[in-house]
Amino acid sequence: MRVAIIGCGLIGNKRAKALRREDSVVAAADTNLARAQQLATQHPGCHATADWREAVSRKDVDVVVVATTNDMLAPVTLAALENRKHVVVEKPAARNAAELEPVAEAARRALADHGVVVKVGFNHRFHPALLKAREIADAGALGPLMFIRGRYGQGGRLGMEKEWRGNKQIAGGGEMLDQGVHLIDLSRWFLGEFTEVSGHVGRYFWNWEVEDNGFALLKTATNQVAWLHASCTEWKNMFSFEIYGTVGKLAIDGLGGSYGVERLSYYKMLPQMGPPETTIWEYPFEDRSWQMEWAQLLDCVRQRKQPDGNLDDALAALRVVGKLYGQDR
Numbered sequence: 001m002r003v004a005i006i007g008c009g010l011i012g013n014k015r016a017k018a019l020r021r022e023d024s025v026v027a028a029a030d031t032n033l034a035r036a037q038q039l040a041t042q043h044p045g046c047h048a049t050a051d052w053r054e055a056v057s058r059k060d061v062d063v064v065v066v067a068t069t070n071d072m073l074a075p076v077t078l079a080a081l082e083n084r085k086h087v088v089v090e091k092p093a094a095r096n097a098a099e100l101e102p103v104a105e106a107a108r109r110a111l112a113d114h115g116v117v118v119k120v121g122f123n124h125r126f127h128p129a130l131l132k133a134r135e136i137a138d139a140g141a142l143g144p145l146m147f148i149r150g151r152y153g154q155g156g157r158l159g160m161e162k163e164w165r166g167n168k169q170i171a172g173g174g175e176m177l178d179q180g181v182h183l184i185d186l187s188r189w190f191l192g193e194f195t196e197v198s199g200h201v202g203r204y205f206w207n208w209e210v211e212d213n214g215f216a217l218l219k220t221a222t223n224q225v226a227w228l229h230a231s232c233t234e235w236k237n238m239f240s241f242e243i244y245g246t247v248g249k250l251a252i253d254g255l256g257g258s259y260g261v262e263r264l265s266y267y268k269m270l271p272q273m274g275p276p277e278t279t280i281w282e283y284p285f286e287d288r289s290w291q292m293e294w295a296q297l298l299d300c301v302r303q304r305k306q307p308d309g310n311l312d313d314a315l316a317a318l319r320v321v322g323k324l325y326g327q328d329r
Contacts, residue, residue, distance in 0.1 A: 001298065002026045004055040004085075006076050007067035008035040011090055011121075015065045016043070018290035027055040056080050063297070066090060070177075071170045074099045077118065081110045086301055088294070090121040092181045093314035095172025097322050104311040115304040119297040122309035124182045125189060126289035126296070129252045129264040132281060133243060136266060137190060142245025145191060147225040149242045150183040153234025155258075156206070160232075166208030176201050176214025177321050180230035183241070184317040185309070187218060187226035190243055193316070194218040194226070197323040205233045216324055248276070256287045 003019060004027040005012045016025050016039060025043040029052040030036040040048035049055055052072075056064055056079050064080040066073055066089040074094040080087045081103070094100035110116035124130060137145065164170045165178060188194065199216035206212045212233055218226040237258040243250040249267040254260035262283040267276040293309075300307040 001086075002060050002062045003065060004029065004058065004061045004063070005039060005065045005067065006030075006052045006055060007065075007069070007072075007090075008032075008039040009067065012065065012067035013039060014290055015067055015088065015294075018294050020294070026060050027058055029055040052076055053079060056085065057083050061085055063088065069164050069170050070095050070172050074103050078103050078106060081106045081116060081118070084110065084114050084116055086116055086297065087118040088121065088297060089118065089311075091185075091314065092172075092177055092318055092321070093120050093311060094318065095177075097315055097318040099172075100311065100315050100318055104315050107311045111304065111306065115301070117297060117300045117304075117307060118311050119293065119300070119307040120309050120311060120314045121293070122182065122185050122313065123289040123293045124186060124255075125309050126292040127252075127255060127262060127287070128283045129262045129281065130186065130241070132264050133250045133252055134190070136250060137243060137245070141248055141266075141268070142243065142250065143247035144245060145224060146244045146246060147227065148187050148190060148244070149240075150187060150226065150228045151231075151238065151240045152179045152183050153229075153231035153236075153238050154179065155235045155237055156232060161206045161208040166206065166210055168209040171210060173321060173325060174201065174203075174208075174210030174214070175212055175230045175232045176216070176324055177210075177318075178230070179232075180214045180216070180228065181314075181317045181321065183228045183230060184216070184218070184226075184320050185313060186241060187228065188313070188316060191220050191224045191226060193220065194320060195221045197320050199228075199324050201324055214324060216320070218320060256283070 001023045008030040028036040028039040033050040036048040040046040063086040066076045077089045107118040196219040201211035201214040214230045216228040241252040251265040264281045266279045
């Protein structure tokens with residue numbers, strides 16, 4: 001695959017490193033040309049530009065990776081689709097559901113008419129602990145699922161309130177839109193569609209235009225519940241995702257790096273109840289979710305099918321976030 005990277009910051013570089021040896025980055029675009037040039041130097045023959053439209057329309061590009069600020073995710077993805085390029089677009093894929101709807105519709109047409117595939121950056125679905133948890137849940141080992149409790153939080157850094165994520169016009173929202181969409185997407189992945197949404201988003205510490213904490217209570221049509229909290233006042237980075245069934249529980253803690261060793265705990269209820277039978281898996285190696293997500297994109301391109309974590313999934317998550325924002329507005 002010949003790839004164009006649009007947005008050459010931290011995530012753009014991660015996506016470039018997740019490519020296979022036989023893939024190549026042929027174009028790098030960033031409004032900060034120096035960043036595009038820096039990424040390009042790591043890939044022989046790569047063209048650096050400050051004009052993303054130039055990169056997207058190149059005939060030698062097969063896949064466009066969109067790793068921009070939130071305000072540009074939808075426009076760049078739509079332009080890539082118009083040029084019949086496959087796309088990997090970072091979550092949340094747009095600032096809101098209304099902005100994403102025409103892009104999702106264009107993606108459906110592009111897949112049906114030309115086999116063009118769009119993958120959204122829901123890489124958490126490809127973390128080994130979550131893949132194993134899905135395998136256990138799908139096997140029925142937990143019994144019918146009852147509810148999920150999820151928490152995702154990050155510590156702060158000096159000057160954080162001056163970054164683009166604190167600018168509502170650019171970001172579209174705060175922590176519920178940033179890390180919260182991962183919790184919403186994972187909860188929906190296990191429980192299905194949510195028909196009731198309630199909660200609260202608020203600004204408690206950071207002096208910016210968006211929320212720094214979001215709390216959500218989501219219910220399915222069968223009264224399964226996801227109870228979620230996304231925070232950037234956690235101070236110590238953390239990830240916790242617990243899945244409760246009638247005969248067992250799964251707990252995923254950590255994501256590697258500053259979030260701690262990724263660990264899956266399976267608590268199996270015994271006939272006499274009391275302390276459960278416990279099995280623990282740890283995944284101390286490097287995070288390969290980015291490579292696995294890329295591999296799935298390529299498989300979907302070969303089969304001309306929707307990937308796991310697509311624009312319709314992003315649209316569902318954004319609709320939940322929109323309801324949370326609307327209630328508080």
